[in-house]
Amino acid sequence: xxxxxxxxxxxxxxxxxxxxxxxxxxxxxxxxxxxxxxxxxxxxxxxxxxxxxxxxxxxxxxxxxxxxxxxxxxxxxxxxxxxxxxxxxxxxxxxxxxxxxxxxxxxxxxxxxxxxxxxxxxxxxxxxxxxxxxxxxxxxxxxxxxxxxxxxxxxxxxxxxxxxxxxxxxxxxxxxxxxxxxxxxxxxxxxxxxxxxxxxxxxxxxxxxxxxxxxxxxxxxxxxxxxxxxxxxxxxxxxxx
Numbered sequence: 001x002x003x004x005x006x007x008x009x010x011x012x013x014x015x016x017x018x019x020x021x022x023x024x025x026x027x028x029x030x031x032x033x034x035x036x037x038x039x040x041x042x043x044x045x046x047x048x049x050x051x052x053x054x055x056x057x058x059x060x061x062x063x064x065x066x067x068x069x070x071x072x073x074x075x076x077x078x079x080x081x082x083x084x085x086x087x088x089x090x091x092x093x094x095x096x097x098x099x100x101x102x103x104x105x106x107x108x109x110x111x112x113x114x115x116x117x118x119x120x121x122x123x124x125x126x127x128x129x130x131x132x133x134x135x136x137x138x139x140x141x142x143x144x145x146x147x148x149x150x151x152x153x154x155x156x157x158x159x160x161x162x163x164x165x166x167x168x169x170x171x172x173x174x175x176x177x178x179x180x181x182x183x184x185x186x187x188x189x190x191x192x193x194x195x196x197x198x199x200x201x202x203x204x205x206x207x208x209x210x211x212x213x214x215x216x217x218x219x220x221x222x223x224x225x226x227x228x229x230x231x232x233x234x235x236x237x238x239x240x241x
Contacts, residue, residue, distance in 0.1 A: 138180025
């Protein structure tokens with residue numbers, strides 16, 4: 001099936017993430033800590049921890065540091081206990097925003113998120129305010145020019161839910177969260193390396209923002225991304241550069 005054009009937005013997002021590499025390891029360490037505490041240190045028995053370790057490797061975190069953080073979290077994390085909290089709200093033009101956080105101080109985090117929304121033109125919503133506009137799924141995205149037939153054959157055989165070809169030629173594979181690793185591994189075994197591979201909150205529809213609205217929305221997203229307790233930000237804005 002055909003989809004909307006998103007390749008430019010993906011490259012834009014990746015570029016901005018690359019500029020913030022200093023925060024990536026901190027977020028990954030938190031994710032490893034929570035995953036190891038909740039599901040144990042055995043990668044084979046803990047899918048969430050496997051995905052966190054994959055992220056760590058992709059971010060070039062040394063193997064000994066990964067091991068250290070798993071072992072530390074499996075015991076005690078030096079008295080620090082992280083809590084996962086999701087916030088929802090609206091950005092410029094009514095665009096939907098979801099913020100996943102990990103925090104050791106709920107009061108601080110909610111105050112910082114609310115301040116970011118109010119100062120930069122958004123509105124903080126209640127739980128469930130915008131989540132229905134997103135689908136929790138595995139997502140793999142392949143660059144324009146990748147063989148659509150090959151991706152579709154391998155992905156569907158491995159259990160993918162859908163393969164979407166966007167207007168600009170990018171190919172998107174969607175899976176149930178539980179099937180993500182299986183489908184990703186099958187595609188990699190077939191020589192197909194995704195530009196983006198993650199379990200995410202994918203917007204069902206997007207809102208196009210241009211000009212000043214696009215700039216204001218990007219500013220709001222940047223501020224939220226830069227909050228110390230932010231782990232991930234999802235939104236349904238298509239931002240024109």
